[in-house]
Structure formats: C-alpha cells, structure tokens
Amino acid sequence: MRPPIQLVFLICFNIFLEKCICKSEHDQVLTITVSTQEHVDAVQNLTMSHNETELWQPASPIYITTNSEVHLYIRSTSVEFVTELLRKHGITYRMLLENTPALIEMQIKNDTSDPRSGGVFYERYHSLEDIYYWINKTKQDHSDMVKVILIGSSSEKRPLYVLKLSGRRDEVKRAMWIDCGIHARDDCLGADLNRNFDANWCTKGASDNPCDPTYCGQFPESELETQAVARFLRSHKDTVKLYLxxxxYSQMLLFPYSCSYDEIPNHNELFEVVKEASAKIRRYYRNNYKYGPGAKTIYLAPGGSDDWAYNLGIKYSFTFELQDRGRYGFLLPPSFIPQACxxxxLATKVTALHVIKKLNEELP
Known part of the structure; x- marks a missing residue:
C-alpha cells in the first residue's frame, strides 16, 4: 500500500511589498462614492492627472465604474484641492484615514527589543534585511527540514529565494507554492508583476502605460522577478500541485480566471473550496471574505500569476486578498497581523487538505 501524499511548502520571498510608505504629515485617505457617469469621468481624470493622489482601490482608473467605491490616498498639499473638486461635482466622500503618518510609523518604527527574536517577530512588519535574516536563521535552526534555493535576482540586484519546507521525511514528490507581495504601487518604475505573466497578457484590464499601476511590461515575462518565478515553476510543474x-487588501478568496470571463473546467470544485474556506473564516473569526473567480468577483486582470500557473497545469490555483476591506487598506496596523495570518x-489549510484528499484518491 502506497503512503498518502503530502505537500511540501515552497515559499517565494519577493522584495515588492504591497505597502504605501510615502511619508507626509496630514495626508488623508478618502472613500469616494461614484454614482453617475459624470462622477466616473471626474474621478478618473483626477486620479490620472494629479500626481499627488494615489489610487488604492480599485487598482487602476479604468476599473472605476458607476455605483462603485473608490479609495484615494491624497498628499497633504492637495487635500483641499481634491475635496473642493469632489464637492463641485456633487460627489459624496468621507474620510477613511487622517493620521496616516502615525500609521506609517507603526509599520516602520524600530523597537528597542531585537525584532528578530521571540514571538513579537510575527506581530510586526519587517525590513527586507530582517526577512533575509529570518530566512537564514530558519535554515540554520532547522537544517533537516528547510532548504533555501536562490532562483534569481530582482531588478535591484537583490536575491530572490524560495524556502523549501519539507519536514523530516524522505523526498516528497508533491508540493504547494506560496508567494506574497507580488505587486506594489512604484511611481512609473518597473511593472506590475501580476500583469506580466503570459496569460492573456496586456489585454483589457492591464495597461501599456509605464506610469499606470497596472502596467504590464514590455512583453510577457519582461521582468526579472517574473522570469525567475516562471522558470522555477516550469521546471517543477509536475511537482507543484497547489499554487497560492x-x-x-479587500478580503477575497479567488481562483482563475482573472484574465477572462471564461469558466475553467474545474470551476465548481474550486468554487466549493473557497466557499468552505470563507465559511470557516466567518465561523471562527467573524470576518467576511468574498469568493469566486477573479474576473467575475472583482474585474478583468490579465497577466496574473495564478491564471498563468493554472494554464501551466497547476489545477489548484488561488489568490487570497487579506484584511481589511478598506478601513486601513495598505496601512493596516500591526495589531491586525495575528488575525490576518x-x-x-485557515484558508490555506482548507485548500491544502482538499488537494491532498484529491491526490490520495488518484493513487493506484
């Protein structure tokens, strides 16, 4: 009798952080209610033409539609101008965040205690230096279970590592992949890596404008980070059975496709998986997560890594959008980290156990 299949964790650490860390006193974040086409046009023009605003939600001005909610970060020097413009057009808004410098400070402040030791490490945001330190320390402390694999370098010549967690067992032939922080907001520098994969690349829902947050790059896999991940996954496509x-932010559990409205062959199966995960989060943590295929649940987003992984043959492919739904957005205080994790x-456990069960059922 063959032993049951288990999954190895492959975790990719990228240097792109989904955090806005632009610091200015009295910056504000507004939530704007867009009710008419006139409102749509006005807010789109504002976000595209005014460089002292930053669109947090949705990801790009093209996604702003009637009866939608927009989250807009505004630098202090432009708050009066923006609010006056909104009032002029009769657009309803309210303040989400006013004291943004304090929230930013929570994320970047240095503590007198060693941030790399003890349980407090997992209740704070960390610099890339600290993350590298943690990777190396984890490898040293658990050399029988952990392997660090260099898969390439970033555009800034920083190493990109995969952390292989395989436990104390013989070679395992089935694995799951987890990556975090694939794209950020970078002021005309680089590309949105989650629009740079070869999955309906640069079609509706992405931009060929280098200053747009959803810039797709010059061609599929034009970015070093995308190349490194794609190269590694291609070489392990028969091993990786779950991509995550x-x-x-926005609290959603998504699966392909995001690049089109077509339904994938195992749509019903993956829908039931995220439905179960959402129900369990609601039961144990009293928090609501939307769920479904990316394009129908949010909007079209071509060139995404989960769609590309699915088309590569990894039939269990998901994207999780963590806390919150916009109260703090990209400035989520550290005190929220434990529950978000x-x-x-819990959602990862639900999906992993489902995949393990399916793989075991397929054993001869």
Missing part, C-alpha cells in the same frame, strides 16, 4: 498567491492560514 497572497495579496492585500490566522485567517490566511
């Missing part, structure tokens, strides 16, 4: 990409872990 973790993002923030627990919710993500």
């Amino acid at each position: 990409s973790i993002h923030s 627990n919710e993500a872990l």
